[in-house]
Amino acid sequence: MKLDPSFIWTAFLQILSAIPTTLYITVVSVSVGLLIGICVALIRIYRVPVLYPLAVGYVTFIRGTPMLTHLLLIYFGLPVLIDGLAAHFGWGFRSVSVPMIGFAYISFSITAGAYMSEVVRSGLLAVDRGxxxxxxxIGMTTPQALRRIVFPQALAASLPNLSNSVIGMLHGSTLAFTVSVVDINAKAQIVASTNWKFFEAYLAAALIFWGLTFLIERLTSLIEKRINLYNRGGVA
Known part of the structure:
Protein backbone atom coordinates (compact mmCIF):
# COMPACT_ATOMS: atom_id res chain seq x y z
CA MET A 1 0.00 0.00 0.00
CA LYS A 2 1.28 3.44 -0.92
CA LEU A 3 0.26 6.46 1.12
CA ASP A 4 -1.39 9.26 -0.86
CA PRO A 5 -0.78 12.54 1.03
CA SER A 6 -2.79 14.55 -1.49
CA PHE A 7 -5.89 12.46 -0.83
CA ILE A 8 -5.52 13.05 2.92
CA TRP A 9 -5.97 16.76 2.23
CA THR A 10 -8.83 16.11 -0.19
CA ALA A 11 -10.58 13.87 2.35
CA PHE A 12 -9.92 16.40 5.11
CA LEU A 13 -11.72 19.14 3.18
CA GLN A 14 -14.69 16.91 2.36
CA ILE A 15 -15.04 15.61 5.93
CA LEU A 16 -15.20 19.17 7.30
CA SER A 17 -18.86 19.33 6.23
CA ALA A 18 -19.72 16.64 8.81
CA ILE A 19 -18.27 18.56 11.76
CA PRO A 20 -21.55 20.42 12.57
CA THR A 21 -23.43 17.12 12.90
CA THR A 22 -20.82 15.74 15.29
CA LEU A 23 -20.83 18.94 17.32
CA TYR A 24 -24.64 19.02 17.46
CA ILE A 25 -24.71 15.48 18.85
CA THR A 26 -21.98 16.28 21.37
CA VAL A 27 -23.46 19.58 22.57
CA VAL A 28 -27.02 18.27 22.86
CA SER A 29 -26.02 15.06 24.64
CA VAL A 30 -23.68 16.85 27.06
CA SER A 31 -26.17 19.66 27.81
CA VAL A 32 -29.14 17.38 28.40
CA GLY A 33 -26.91 14.82 30.10
CA LEU A 34 -25.65 17.47 32.52
CA LEU A 35 -29.22 18.40 33.49
CA ILE A 36 -30.05 14.73 34.01
CA GLY A 37 -26.80 14.26 35.92
CA ILE A 38 -27.52 17.13 38.30
CA CYS A 39 -30.99 15.78 39.09
CA VAL A 40 -29.74 12.22 39.58
CA ALA A 41 -26.80 13.38 41.71
CA LEU A 42 -29.08 15.40 44.02
CA ILE A 43 -31.50 12.49 44.30
CA ARG A 44 -28.67 10.18 45.32
CA ILE A 45 -27.04 12.63 47.74
CA TYR A 46 -30.30 13.48 49.52
CA ARG A 47 -31.67 9.92 49.16
CA VAL A 48 -35.06 11.05 47.88
CA PRO A 49 -37.65 8.37 48.69
CA VAL A 50 -38.84 6.25 45.75
CA LEU A 51 -36.56 8.10 43.31
CA TYR A 52 -33.32 7.04 45.02
CA PRO A 53 -33.41 3.34 44.02
CA LEU A 54 -34.51 4.33 40.51
CA ALA A 55 -31.55 6.72 40.22
CA VAL A 56 -29.12 4.08 41.46
CA GLY A 57 -30.53 1.50 39.05
CA TYR A 58 -30.33 3.95 36.14
CA VAL A 59 -26.67 4.80 36.80
CA THR A 60 -25.73 1.16 37.39
CA PHE A 61 -27.43 -0.08 34.23
CA ILE A 62 -26.13 2.65 31.91
CA ARG A 63 -22.56 2.48 33.20
CA GLY A 64 -22.67 -1.31 33.05
CA THR A 65 -23.70 -1.55 29.40
CA PRO A 66 -22.02 -0.30 26.20
CA MET A 67 -22.95 3.00 24.59
CA LEU A 68 -23.73 1.22 21.32
CA THR A 69 -26.24 -1.01 23.11
CA HIS A 70 -28.07 2.06 24.43
CA LEU A 71 -28.29 3.47 20.91
CA LEU A 72 -29.65 0.24 19.45
CA LEU A 73 -32.17 -0.17 22.29
CA ILE A 74 -33.47 3.35 21.65
CA TYR A 75 -33.40 2.90 17.87
CA PHE A 76 -35.41 -0.33 17.91
CA GLY A 77 -37.40 0.16 21.12
CA LEU A 78 -38.54 3.78 20.94
CA PRO A 79 -40.51 3.38 17.66
CA VAL A 80 -42.43 0.46 19.20
CA LEU A 81 -43.30 2.60 22.23
CA ILE A 82 -44.25 5.67 20.16
CA ASP A 83 -46.38 3.71 17.69
CA GLY A 84 -48.04 1.76 20.50
CA LEU A 85 -49.00 4.93 22.36
CA ALA A 86 -50.10 6.60 19.13
CA ALA A 87 -52.40 3.69 18.31
CA HIS A 88 -53.82 3.60 21.83
CA PHE A 89 -54.51 7.33 22.14
CA GLY A 90 -55.25 8.01 18.49
CA TRP A 91 -52.32 10.34 17.87
CA GLY A 92 -51.33 11.29 14.35
CA PHE A 93 -47.64 11.28 15.23
CA ARG A 94 -45.67 8.16 14.26
CA SER A 95 -42.09 7.01 14.81
CA VAL A 96 -41.26 7.52 11.13
CA SER A 97 -41.47 11.26 11.81
CA VAL A 98 -38.51 11.07 14.18
CA PRO A 99 -35.27 11.98 12.34
CA MET A 100 -32.41 9.51 12.64
CA ILE A 101 -30.30 12.01 14.52
CA GLY A 102 -33.12 12.26 17.07
CA PHE A 103 -32.41 8.70 18.20
CA ALA A 104 -28.76 9.64 18.67
CA TYR A 105 -29.72 12.72 20.69
CA ILE A 106 -31.95 10.70 23.02
CA SER A 107 -29.60 7.75 23.44
CA PHE A 108 -26.43 9.75 23.97
CA SER A 109 -28.18 12.14 26.37
CA ILE A 110 -29.31 9.21 28.51
CA THR A 111 -25.78 7.78 28.43
CA ALA A 112 -24.18 11.11 29.26
CA GLY A 113 -26.65 11.64 32.11
CA ALA A 114 -25.44 8.58 33.99
CA TYR A 115 -21.76 9.47 33.67
CA MET A 116 -22.36 13.16 34.36
CA SER A 117 -24.28 12.27 37.52
CA GLU A 118 -21.16 10.69 38.99
CA VAL A 119 -19.05 13.69 38.00
CA VAL A 120 -21.54 16.12 39.56
CA ARG A 121 -21.96 13.96 42.66
CA SER A 122 -18.22 13.82 43.27
CA GLY A 123 -18.01 17.60 42.85
CA LEU A 124 -20.86 18.24 45.29
CA LEU A 125 -19.39 15.87 47.87
CA ALA A 126 -16.04 17.67 47.57
CA VAL A 127 -17.62 20.87 48.94
CA ASP A 128 -17.46 21.12 52.72
CA ARG A 129 -20.92 20.47 54.13
CA GLY A 130 -20.29 23.18 56.69
CA ILE A 138 -28.01 33.23 57.45
CA GLY A 139 -31.48 32.44 56.15
CA MET A 140 -30.77 30.85 52.75
CA THR A 141 -32.97 28.01 51.57
CA THR A 142 -31.33 24.82 50.34
CA PRO A 143 -31.95 25.65 46.64
CA GLN A 144 -30.43 29.12 47.15
CA ALA A 145 -27.41 27.71 48.95
CA LEU A 146 -26.87 25.09 46.26
CA ARG A 147 -27.14 27.62 43.44
CA ARG A 148 -25.07 30.42 44.97
CA ILE A 149 -22.50 28.59 47.10
CA VAL A 150 -22.27 24.86 46.51
CA PHE A 151 -22.66 24.53 42.73
CA PRO A 152 -19.97 27.11 41.81
CA GLN A 153 -17.43 25.32 43.99
CA ALA A 154 -18.56 21.92 42.78
CA LEU A 155 -18.10 23.10 39.18
CA ALA A 156 -14.52 24.10 39.90
CA ALA A 157 -13.82 20.70 41.48
CA SER A 158 -15.56 18.79 38.68
CA LEU A 159 -14.20 20.72 35.69
CA PRO A 160 -11.42 18.26 34.71
CA ASN A 161 -13.84 15.32 34.85
CA LEU A 162 -16.51 17.30 32.98
CA SER A 163 -13.95 18.02 30.28
CA ASN A 164 -13.16 14.31 30.01
CA SER A 165 -16.88 13.56 29.72
CA VAL A 166 -17.29 16.07 26.90
CA ILE A 167 -14.32 14.56 25.05
CA GLY A 168 -15.73 11.08 25.65
CA MET A 169 -19.08 12.08 24.16
CA LEU A 170 -17.34 13.73 21.20
CA HIS A 171 -15.54 10.50 20.44
CA GLY A 172 -18.61 8.40 21.25
CA SER A 173 -20.64 10.34 18.69
CA THR A 174 -18.96 8.21 16.01
CA LEU A 175 -21.43 5.46 16.91
CA ALA A 176 -24.21 7.54 15.35
CA PHE A 177 -23.30 6.12 11.94
CA THR A 178 -24.99 2.85 12.98
CA VAL A 179 -28.36 4.62 12.68
CA SER A 180 -27.47 6.28 9.37
CA VAL A 181 -26.31 9.62 10.78
CA VAL A 182 -23.47 11.05 8.69
CA ASP A 183 -20.96 12.20 11.28
CA ILE A 184 -17.20 12.65 10.81
CA ASN A 185 -16.42 8.93 10.75
CA ALA A 186 -19.32 8.11 8.44
CA LYS A 187 -18.28 10.91 6.08
CA ALA A 188 -14.75 9.52 6.04
CA GLN A 189 -16.11 6.13 5.02
CA ILE A 190 -18.21 7.69 2.26
CA VAL A 191 -15.24 9.69 0.95
CA ALA A 192 -12.97 6.63 1.04
CA SER A 193 -15.46 4.45 -0.81
CA THR A 194 -14.86 6.44 -3.99
CA ASN A 195 -11.36 5.01 -4.45
CA TRP A 196 -10.83 2.63 -1.49
CA LYS A 197 -8.27 4.86 0.21
CA PHE A 198 -9.66 4.19 3.65
CA PHE A 199 -6.41 4.74 5.54
CA GLU A 200 -6.00 8.26 4.21
CA ALA A 201 -9.67 9.12 4.85
CA TYR A 202 -9.66 7.84 8.43
CA LEU A 203 -6.33 9.57 9.05
CA ALA A 204 -7.97 12.84 7.98
CA ALA A 205 -10.89 12.10 10.32
CA ALA A 206 -8.46 11.39 13.16
CA LEU A 207 -6.76 14.76 12.60
CA ILE A 208 -10.13 16.53 12.80
CA PHE A 209 -11.05 14.74 16.02
CA TRP A 210 -7.64 15.57 17.47
CA GLY A 211 -8.15 19.23 16.60
CA LEU A 212 -11.61 19.33 18.22
CA THR A 213 -10.27 17.59 21.32
CA PHE A 214 -7.41 20.07 21.53
CA LEU A 215 -9.89 22.97 21.40
CA ILE A 216 -11.93 21.46 24.23
CA GLU A 217 -8.79 21.02 26.32
CA ARG A 218 -7.71 24.61 25.69
CA LEU A 219 -11.16 25.96 26.55
CA THR A 220 -11.14 23.94 29.78
CA SER A 221 -7.71 25.30 30.63
CA LEU A 222 -8.91 28.89 30.15
CA ILE A 223 -11.96 28.29 32.36
CA GLU A 224 -9.76 26.74 35.04
CA LYS A 225 -7.45 29.76 35.01
CA ARG A 226 -10.41 32.10 35.37
CA ILE A 227 -11.84 30.08 38.25
CA ASN A 228 -8.46 29.97 40.00
CA LEU A 229 -8.17 33.74 39.57
CA TYR A 230 -11.41 34.25 41.49
CA ASN A 231 -10.37 31.67 44.09
CA ARG A 232 -7.23 33.75 44.76
CA GLY A 233 -9.34 36.88 45.12
CA GLY A 234 -8.13 38.42 41.88
CA VAL A 235 -10.11 40.53 39.46
CA ALA A 236 -10.94 39.29 35.95
Whole structure:
Protein backbone atom coordinates (compact mmCIF):
# COMPACT_ATOMS: atom_id res chain seq x y z
CA MET A 1 0.00 0.00 0.00
CA LYS A 2 1.28 3.44 -0.92
CA LEU A 3 0.26 6.46 1.12
CA ASP A 4 -1.39 9.26 -0.86
CA PRO A 5 -0.78 12.54 1.03
CA SER A 6 -2.79 14.55 -1.49
CA PHE A 7 -5.89 12.46 -0.83
CA ILE A 8 -5.52 13.05 2.92
CA TRP A 9 -5.97 16.76 2.23
CA THR A 10 -8.83 16.11 -0.19
CA ALA A 11 -10.58 13.87 2.35
CA PHE A 12 -9.92 16.40 5.11
CA LEU A 13 -11.72 19.14 3.18
CA GLN A 14 -14.69 16.91 2.36
CA ILE A 15 -15.04 15.61 5.93
CA LEU A 16 -15.20 19.17 7.30
CA SER A 17 -18.86 19.33 6.23
CA ALA A 18 -19.72 16.64 8.81
CA ILE A 19 -18.27 18.56 11.76
CA PRO A 20 -21.55 20.42 12.57
CA THR A 21 -23.43 17.12 12.90
CA THR A 22 -20.82 15.74 15.29
CA LEU A 23 -20.83 18.94 17.32
CA TYR A 24 -24.64 19.02 17.46
CA ILE A 25 -24.71 15.48 18.85
CA THR A 26 -21.98 16.28 21.37
CA VAL A 27 -23.46 19.58 22.57
CA VAL A 28 -27.02 18.27 22.86
CA SER A 29 -26.02 15.06 24.64
CA VAL A 30 -23.68 16.85 27.06
CA SER A 31 -26.17 19.66 27.81
CA VAL A 32 -29.14 17.38 28.40
CA GLY A 33 -26.91 14.82 30.10
CA LEU A 34 -25.65 17.47 32.52
CA LEU A 35 -29.22 18.40 33.49
CA ILE A 36 -30.05 14.73 34.01
CA GLY A 37 -26.80 14.26 35.92
CA ILE A 38 -27.52 17.13 38.30
CA CYS A 39 -30.99 15.78 39.09
CA VAL A 40 -29.74 12.22 39.58
CA ALA A 41 -26.80 13.38 41.71
CA LEU A 42 -29.08 15.40 44.02
CA ILE A 43 -31.50 12.49 44.30
CA ARG A 44 -28.67 10.18 45.32
CA ILE A 45 -27.04 12.63 47.74
CA TYR A 46 -30.30 13.48 49.52
CA ARG A 47 -31.67 9.92 49.16
CA VAL A 48 -35.06 11.05 47.88
CA PRO A 49 -37.65 8.37 48.69
CA VAL A 50 -38.84 6.25 45.75
CA LEU A 51 -36.56 8.10 43.31
CA TYR A 52 -33.32 7.04 45.02
CA PRO A 53 -33.41 3.34 44.02
CA LEU A 54 -34.51 4.33 40.51
CA ALA A 55 -31.55 6.72 40.22
CA VAL A 56 -29.12 4.08 41.46
CA GLY A 57 -30.53 1.50 39.05
CA TYR A 58 -30.33 3.95 36.14
CA VAL A 59 -26.67 4.80 36.80
CA THR A 60 -25.73 1.16 37.39
CA PHE A 61 -27.43 -0.08 34.23
CA ILE A 62 -26.13 2.65 31.91
CA ARG A 63 -22.56 2.48 33.20
CA GLY A 64 -22.67 -1.31 33.05
CA THR A 65 -23.70 -1.55 29.40
CA PRO A 66 -22.02 -0.30 26.20
CA MET A 67 -22.95 3.00 24.59
CA LEU A 68 -23.73 1.22 21.32
CA THR A 69 -26.24 -1.01 23.11
CA HIS A 70 -28.07 2.06 24.43
CA LEU A 71 -28.29 3.47 20.91
CA LEU A 72 -29.65 0.24 19.45
CA LEU A 73 -32.17 -0.17 22.29
CA ILE A 74 -33.47 3.35 21.65
CA TYR A 75 -33.40 2.90 17.87
CA PHE A 76 -35.41 -0.33 17.91
CA GLY A 77 -37.40 0.16 21.12
CA LEU A 78 -38.54 3.78 20.94
CA PRO A 79 -40.51 3.38 17.66
CA VAL A 80 -42.43 0.46 19.20
CA LEU A 81 -43.30 2.60 22.23
CA ILE A 82 -44.25 5.67 20.16
CA ASP A 83 -46.38 3.71 17.69
CA GLY A 84 -48.04 1.76 20.50
CA LEU A 85 -49.00 4.93 22.36
CA ALA A 86 -50.10 6.60 19.13
CA ALA A 87 -52.40 3.69 18.31
CA HIS A 88 -53.82 3.60 21.83
CA PHE A 89 -54.51 7.33 22.14
CA GLY A 90 -55.25 8.01 18.49
CA TRP A 91 -52.32 10.34 17.87
CA GLY A 92 -51.33 11.29 14.35
CA PHE A 93 -47.64 11.28 15.23
CA ARG A 94 -45.67 8.16 14.26
CA SER A 95 -42.09 7.01 14.81
CA VAL A 96 -41.26 7.52 11.13
CA SER A 97 -41.47 11.26 11.81
CA VAL A 98 -38.51 11.07 14.18
CA PRO A 99 -35.27 11.98 12.34
CA MET A 100 -32.41 9.51 12.64
CA ILE A 101 -30.30 12.01 14.52
CA GLY A 102 -33.12 12.26 17.07
CA PHE A 103 -32.41 8.70 18.20
CA ALA A 104 -28.76 9.64 18.67
CA TYR A 105 -29.72 12.72 20.69
CA ILE A 106 -31.95 10.70 23.02
CA SER A 107 -29.60 7.75 23.44
CA PHE A 108 -26.43 9.75 23.97
CA SER A 109 -28.18 12.14 26.37
CA ILE A 110 -29.31 9.21 28.51
CA THR A 111 -25.78 7.78 28.43
CA ALA A 112 -24.18 11.11 29.26
CA GLY A 113 -26.65 11.64 32.11
CA ALA A 114 -25.44 8.58 33.99
CA TYR A 115 -21.76 9.47 33.67
CA MET A 116 -22.36 13.16 34.36
CA SER A 117 -24.28 12.27 37.52
CA GLU A 118 -21.16 10.69 38.99
CA VAL A 119 -19.05 13.69 38.00
CA VAL A 120 -21.54 16.12 39.56
CA ARG A 121 -21.96 13.96 42.66
CA SER A 122 -18.22 13.82 43.27
CA GLY A 123 -18.01 17.60 42.85
CA LEU A 124 -20.86 18.24 45.29
CA LEU A 125 -19.39 15.87 47.87
CA ALA A 126 -16.04 17.67 47.57
CA VAL A 127 -17.62 20.87 48.94
CA ASP A 128 -17.46 21.12 52.72
CA ARG A 129 -20.92 20.47 54.13
CA GLY A 130 -20.29 23.18 56.69
CA UNK A 131 -20.73 25.78 53.97
CA UNK A 132 -24.27 24.58 53.33
CA UNK A 133 -25.00 24.76 57.06
CA UNK A 134 -23.53 28.28 57.21
CA UNK A 135 -25.81 29.31 54.34
CA UNK A 136 -28.81 27.96 56.23
CA UNK A 137 -27.73 29.91 59.32
CA ILE A 138 -28.01 33.23 57.45
CA GLY A 139 -31.48 32.44 56.15
CA MET A 140 -30.77 30.85 52.75
CA THR A 141 -32.97 28.01 51.57
CA THR A 142 -31.33 24.82 50.34
CA PRO A 143 -31.95 25.65 46.64
CA GLN A 144 -30.43 29.12 47.15
CA ALA A 145 -27.41 27.71 48.95
CA LEU A 146 -26.87 25.09 46.26
CA ARG A 147 -27.14 27.62 43.44
CA ARG A 148 -25.07 30.42 44.97
CA ILE A 149 -22.50 28.59 47.10
CA VAL A 150 -22.27 24.86 46.51
CA PHE A 151 -22.66 24.53 42.73
CA PRO A 152 -19.97 27.11 41.81
CA GLN A 153 -17.43 25.32 43.99
CA ALA A 154 -18.56 21.92 42.78
CA LEU A 155 -18.10 23.10 39.18
CA ALA A 156 -14.52 24.10 39.90
CA ALA A 157 -13.82 20.70 41.48
CA SER A 158 -15.56 18.79 38.68
CA LEU A 159 -14.20 20.72 35.69
CA PRO A 160 -11.42 18.26 34.71
CA ASN A 161 -13.84 15.32 34.85
CA LEU A 162 -16.51 17.30 32.98
CA SER A 163 -13.95 18.02 30.28
CA ASN A 164 -13.16 14.31 30.01
CA SER A 165 -16.88 13.56 29.72
CA VAL A 166 -17.29 16.07 26.90
CA ILE A 167 -14.32 14.56 25.05
CA GLY A 168 -15.73 11.08 25.65
CA MET A 169 -19.08 12.08 24.16
CA LEU A 170 -17.34 13.73 21.20
CA HIS A 171 -15.54 10.50 20.44
CA GLY A 172 -18.61 8.40 21.25
CA SER A 173 -20.64 10.34 18.69
CA THR A 174 -18.96 8.21 16.01
CA LEU A 175 -21.43 5.46 16.91
CA ALA A 176 -24.21 7.54 15.35
CA PHE A 177 -23.30 6.12 11.94
CA THR A 178 -24.99 2.85 12.98
CA VAL A 179 -28.36 4.62 12.68
CA SER A 180 -27.47 6.28 9.37
CA VAL A 181 -26.31 9.62 10.78
CA VAL A 182 -23.47 11.05 8.69
CA ASP A 183 -20.96 12.20 11.28
CA ILE A 184 -17.20 12.65 10.81
CA ASN A 185 -16.42 8.93 10.75
CA ALA A 186 -19.32 8.11 8.44
CA LYS A 187 -18.28 10.91 6.08
CA ALA A 188 -14.75 9.52 6.04
CA GLN A 189 -16.11 6.13 5.02
CA ILE A 190 -18.21 7.69 2.26
CA VAL A 191 -15.24 9.69 0.95
CA ALA A 192 -12.97 6.63 1.04
CA SER A 193 -15.46 4.45 -0.81
CA THR A 194 -14.86 6.44 -3.99
CA ASN A 195 -11.36 5.01 -4.45
CA TRP A 196 -10.83 2.63 -1.49
CA LYS A 197 -8.27 4.86 0.21
CA PHE A 198 -9.66 4.19 3.65
CA PHE A 199 -6.41 4.74 5.54
CA GLU A 200 -6.00 8.26 4.21
CA ALA A 201 -9.67 9.12 4.85
CA TYR A 202 -9.66 7.84 8.43
CA LEU A 203 -6.33 9.57 9.05
CA ALA A 204 -7.97 12.84 7.98
CA ALA A 205 -10.89 12.10 10.32
CA ALA A 206 -8.46 11.39 13.16
CA LEU A 207 -6.76 14.76 12.60
CA ILE A 208 -10.13 16.53 12.80
CA PHE A 209 -11.05 14.74 16.02
CA TRP A 210 -7.64 15.57 17.47
CA GLY A 211 -8.15 19.23 16.60
CA LEU A 212 -11.61 19.33 18.22
CA THR A 213 -10.27 17.59 21.32
CA PHE A 214 -7.41 20.07 21.53
CA LEU A 215 -9.89 22.97 21.40
CA ILE A 216 -11.93 21.46 24.23
CA GLU A 217 -8.79 21.02 26.32
CA ARG A 218 -7.71 24.61 25.69
CA LEU A 219 -11.16 25.96 26.55
CA THR A 220 -11.14 23.94 29.78
CA SER A 221 -7.71 25.30 30.63
CA LEU A 222 -8.91 28.89 30.15
CA ILE A 223 -11.96 28.29 32.36
CA GLU A 224 -9.76 26.74 35.04
CA LYS A 225 -7.45 29.76 35.01
CA ARG A 226 -10.41 32.10 35.37
CA ILE A 227 -11.84 30.08 38.25
CA ASN A 228 -8.46 29.97 40.00
CA LEU A 229 -8.17 33.74 39.57
CA TYR A 230 -11.41 34.25 41.49
CA ASN A 231 -10.37 31.67 44.09
CA ARG A 232 -7.23 33.75 44.76
CA GLY A 233 -9.34 36.88 45.12
CA GLY A 234 -8.13 38.42 41.88
CA VAL A 235 -10.11 40.53 39.46
CA ALA A 236 -10.94 39.29 35.95
Missing amino acids: QLEAAHS
